[in-house]
Amino acid sequence: xxxxxxxxxxxxxxxxxxxxxxxxxxxxxxxxxxxxxxxxxxxxxxxxxxxxxxxxxxxxxxxxxxxxxxxxxxxxxxxxxxxxxxxxxxxxxxxxxxxxxxxxxxxxxxxxxxxxxxxxxxxxxxxxxxxxxxxxxxxxxxxxxxxxxxxxxxxxxxxxxxxxxxxxxxxxxxxxxxxxxxxxxxxxxxxxxxxxxxxxxxxxxxxxxxxxxxxxxxxxxxxxxxxxxxxxxxxxxxxxxxxxxxxxxxxxxxxxxxxxxxxxxxxxxxxxxxxxxxxxxxxxxxxxxxxxxxxxxxxxxxxxxxxxxxxxxxxxxxxxxxxxxxxxxxxxxxxxxxxxxxxxxxxxxxxxxxxxxxxxxxxxxxxxxxxxxxxxxxxxxxxxxxxxxxxxxxxxxxxxxxxxxxxxxxxxxxxxxxxxxxxxxxxxxxxxxxxxxxxxxxxxxxxxxxxxxxxxxxxxxxxxxxxxxxxxxxxxxxxx
Numbered sequence: 001x002x003x004x005x006x007x008x009x010x011x012x013x014x015x016x017x018x019x020x021x022x023x024x025x026x027x028x029x030x031x032x033x034x035x036x037x038x039x040x041x042x043x044x045x046x047x048x049x050x051x052x053x054x055x056x057x058x059x060x061x062x063x064x065x066x067x068x069x070x071x072x073x074x075x076x077x078x079x080x081x082x083x084x085x086x087x088x089x090x091x092x093x094x095x096x097x098x099x100x101x102x103x104x105x106x107x108x109x110x111x112x113x114x115x116x117x118x119x120x121x122x123x124x125x126x127x128x129x130x131x132x133x134x135x136x137x138x139x140x141x142x143x144x145x146x147x148x149x150x151x152x153x154x155x156x157x158x159x160x161x162x163x164x165x166x167x168x169x170x171x172x173x174x175x176x177x178x179x180x181x182x183x184x185x186x187x188x189x190x191x192x193x194x195x196x197x198x199x200x201x202x203x204x205x206x207x208x209x210x211x212x213x214x215x216x217x218x219x220x221x222x223x224x225x226x227x228x229x230x231x232x233x234x235x236x237x238x239x240x241x242x243x244x245x246x247x248x249x250x251x252x253x254x255x256x257x258x259x260x261x262x263x264x265x266x267x268x269x270x271x272x273x274x275x276x277x278x279x280x281x282x283x284x285x286x287x288x289x290x291x292x293x294x295x296x297x298x299x300x301x302x303x304x305x306x307x308x309x310x311x312x313x314x315x316x317x318x319x320x321x322x323x324x325x326x327x328x329x330x331x332x333x334x335x336x337x338x339x340x341x342x343x344x345x346x347x348x349x350x351x352x353x354x355x356x357x358x359x360x361x362x363x364x365x366x367x368x369x370x371x372x373x374x375x376x377x378x379x380x381x382x383x384x385x386x387x388x389x390x391x392x393x394x395x396x397x398x399x400x401x402x403x404x405x406x407x408x409x410x411x412x413x414x415x416x417x418x419x420x421x422x423x424x425x426x427x428x429x430x431x432x433x434x435x436x437x438x439x440x441x442x443x444x445x446x447x448x449x450x451x452x453x454x455x456x457x458x459x460x461x462x463x464x465x466x467x468x469x470x471x472x473x474x475x476x477x478x479x480x
Contacts, residue, residue, distance in 0.1 A: 026218035026241075026243055031092075039090065043077055043081065047073060049142075083109050102146065103142075103143055106139050110138065154186060165191045166220070167220045194208055212238075218243060222234075222247055224250070224251075225249075285459070293390045296387075300387060303387070311338060311339055318339060318343075321336075321338070321340070325426070326406060326407075326408060327405050327425070335392060338385040339376070341376055383473050401429055401453075403450040420450075421447065430449070
């Protein structure tokens, strides 16, 4: 925490809005350089796409000769660049990495070109093949060029280059959370931080501002805005120094949903707007789960037979292990697994409770569990014991992705806030599994991951988790 001692009495006669000198905003050159670079890159990509389409797809337009007069493309490319700019795809952060929107804008502009040609030049229609080729090349080149640029920038930023010097003002207990949020963006270089109440008090504020200036800070993030005694003074001093001020509401959990920002009585309000068709999320997810599970069961049939035979040869007992677990709305159901333990494993667990490695004792986890068979260790290492749960998915008792269903023994130890995870279908895999699996020994962290998944659900998130699950399994991370 920074300690400041100063007196503002000497500055009381000054107009708060009066800058000590006139200057450009910090890093304004980097701002315009980014826009000019991205626009230039898109223009080159579009020009190459039309040139190649005109060469290899036949003349793009009967009345055009692009190779002789390339200036004919200028109005078309200017329109496309304008539409891309209107969608905010030249802004900083995640905006310029929205490849889906970028592809949609390029597609829309291509349709406009076709419509304009049809309405105003009916005698000289675009060549269909050349038009389709130009559209595909435009999408591929623009998105590909943007992707290569972003990849190069991310690598440079990992080496500490082209990052924005940033200062953080927050409560001590919020520092770690705020730093993680800034690190997640990958474009900020945190050069210093200060406690919000100490650094923004009337006695210390000027020293804080001088420290910010000395460090060459371009952007300041402030958490707990309501704790600042003179927020307008802080705003104007940073404004006059050309420094961007961000108010970071750290008390709000990150919700990666589409939101709108409106003003209500001069105060910003975040609006979470539901989709036009509401209540469809469950059925979209259910149809996806059913189709994927059915296909996976058919493809994995030989693997099922092979594992069943190996289990019979490895140890006495049934092939499958059915355990009562708690599912949607607290309803119990039988979860299917390939047996990886000795037959009397449930009875032996009571004798092993003292060796439980979970910190709060809600779950039962042991790294070297003596109940696991030799084949069971292999099956667990690659999560092959879980694949019979595809039948649970088929029957609607589980989903492919969701909070893991837990045994009755674990649920009986729940605190009241833990039951939120029973409000959606349990899953074969989830954020818990791809974030550390058995290496996570704090159940509160499991709950936080489950709630994060519930708040941010989308079909694309399910696909990401499924792909990460494959990677985690192959790397054998946290599996025992």
